Amino acid sequence: MNPEEVRDLLPLYALGALSPKERSRVEEALKRYPELWTEAAVLMEAAAHLAQPVTPTPLPHGLEAKVMARIHLLRRPSIGAWAVRVAAAFLLLALSYGVLWGGGWLWALREPTTQVLALASPQGEVVGRVILREDRSALVLLSQRPPKGRVFQAWGLNRGEPLPLATFRLPLKSLRLPPEALAVAVSLEPPGGSHKPTTLFGLPR
Known part of the structure; x- marks a missing residue:
């Protein structure tokens, strides 16, 4: 090696x-x-x-x-x-x-039911991944930290309005999706988060 x-x-x-x-x-x-x-x-x-x-x-x-x-x-x-x-x-x-x-x-990655999904910016650049387990828990792994004065916010995506989830400042965040959420997206928000996404950062593709 x-x-x-x-x-x-x-x-x-x-x-x-x-x-x-x-x-x-x-x-x-x-x-x-x-x-x-x-x-x-x-x-x-x-x-x-x-x-x-x-x-x-x-x-x-x-x-x-x-x-x-x-x-x-x-x-x-x-x-x-x-x-x-x-x-x-x-x-x-x-x-x-x-x-x-x-x-x-780490061990969840060995399970055949675990999914690894890409997150892409609105311009199409890969900016992170979401590891999604069968029990609806998810790990968001991003390529960078948020800009100064902003936080990341996760969103559960379904067939209706995006569901606001946790805010976070580090490039790693574990969370649990609500039953109705089919995927995860990430936006940039003011500290404290928002009720609706303002600046999209990563969308599932």
């Missing part, structure tokens, strides 16, 4: 989600590329605290940009590729925000 292939597997390695064969390959590669051990150690420390309350701490310089760049580059992912990106995002947020809801979404 080359260094970038190793980096792509480090989040799953840290979570203990690799097969014994894959784990062995990563460990052999880390011996060949000792410069990757720092990044591996940071991710493993975050993974160890996923289920515990942690105090927000500054990220190592450049780590957030590296993780988010890998999320941004993904266009037509396989389920396995999305597992890597979701794991990376979980670990990033665990480091910086103390996220408590661990790896349940």
Whole structure:
């Protein structure tokens, strides 16, 4: 494996989600590329605290940009590729925000009933994905944070008016769709949210 292939597997390695064969390959590669051990150690420390309350701490310089760049580059992912990106995002947020809801979404990606749906801007650019489980819970994973002074707001889409759901500031948000909602959209809103979408950010396609 080359260094970038190793980096792509480090989040799953840290979570203990690799097969014994894959784990062995990563460990052999880390011996060949000792410069990757720092990044591996940071991710493993975050993974160890996923289920515990942690105090927000500054990220190592450049780590957030590296993780988010890998999320941004993904266009037509396989389920396995999305597992890597979701794991990376979980670990990033665990480091910086103390996220408590661990790896349940990672394992949901292995279920055949789980859907991974694209969100596109009004101009047609892919700006995120929605992971939708059979129980109507959803994880929204976006390519960026909202502009200053704005928040994201999720909307449940049905055959009538959009249903206002939660507002959020981070590029990850878990929520539960009401029974009548068939899909999820995201808009940019003033803090506190709106009753109707004002600036569309991502629509299902």
